[in-house]
Amino acid sequence: MTGAEDPADVAARLTGHRVLPGSVPRGASGLAEVTLDGVGTVVVKRGSDPRSARAEAAGLRWLAGADAVRLPEVRGADDDWLVVDRVETGAATPEAAEELGRELAALHAAGVPAFGAPPPGGPADAWIGRAPMANRPGDRWPRWYAEHRVLPYLREAVDRGAMGTGDAALVERVCDRLPELAGPDRPPARLHGDLWNGNVLWGADGHVRLIDPAAHGGHRETDLAMLRLFGCPHLDRVLDAYDRADPLDDGWRGRVGLHQLFPLLVHTVLFGGGYAAQAVAAARSALRG
Incomplete structure (x- = not known):
């Protein structure tokens, strides 16, 4: 798939979950947020280079496999796109x-x-x-x-x-x-x-x-x-x-x-x-x- 694909379509294709009605992709610099049925809000990221999205997904999964640090869950990835859970941020304590x-x-x-x-x-x-x-x-x-x-x-x-x-x-x-x-x-x-x-x-x-x-x-x-x-x-x-x-x-x-x-x-x-x-x-x- 190409980088011109709509982020909502990417999220549905890579996760198998339906994009909720009224969900509007938003973001910049290759990022968009989409709300998926049964999942919640995810971040859809377009890779900057061929296979960079797949490399990032592999890295996230490898780090998560150590069961040591917290990372957003990878919901789907291919050579061009990465879909991960959105992190709700707060204060640094x-x-x-x-x-x-x-x-x-x-x-x-x-x-x-x-x-x-x-x-x-x-x-x-x-x-x-x-x-x-x-x-x-x-x-x-x-x-x-x-x-x-x-x-x-x-x-x-x-x-x-x-x-x-x-x-x-x-x-x-x-x-x-x-x-x-x-x-x-x-x-x-x-x-x-x-x-x-x-x-x-x-x-x-x-x-x-x-x-x-x-x-x-x-x-x-x-x-x-x-x-x-x-x-x-x-x-x-x-x-x-x-x-x-x-x-x-x-x-x-x-x-x-x-x-x-x-x-x-x-x-x-x-x-x-x-x-x-x-x-x-x-x-x-x-x-x-």
């Missing part, structure tokens, strides 16, 4: 933040076969936002992180003129020193993969739901560093609760910049602007440790 910290610790501890492991049923070549993201398995995090999460976006940023070669050389120094900068060896964690504040929905029922994952196997500190990148309500409560549930390794605060390199370079490729400067600052922070 300290109690919900602490619960989120415990849930993230449980999600990460659920584990995966390898760094770069993709969600079962989804394409290995997936997306983070609108940027392609290749999931290639690896057994050592420093090498895998450099080869598949930092250097591809660094090269594209330079090719697009979004970052100069001098700044790129600083990031390459971080990659060269990753074995000594990475901290203790950790087993691969099951990551949300795009855990910025906009993908954390504070539910009206007092619980947090996570949306829009770029799920893959990675280092648990990457999810936590991304939460800090653009700010998150009650973040100290989230991190403290996480640390109580599954203690973080010594020196993790000094590695925040290292783990933020990946999302900052993705943003540099997608949006340019000041993200290159932020990526360079994160590289300097990583080298300081």
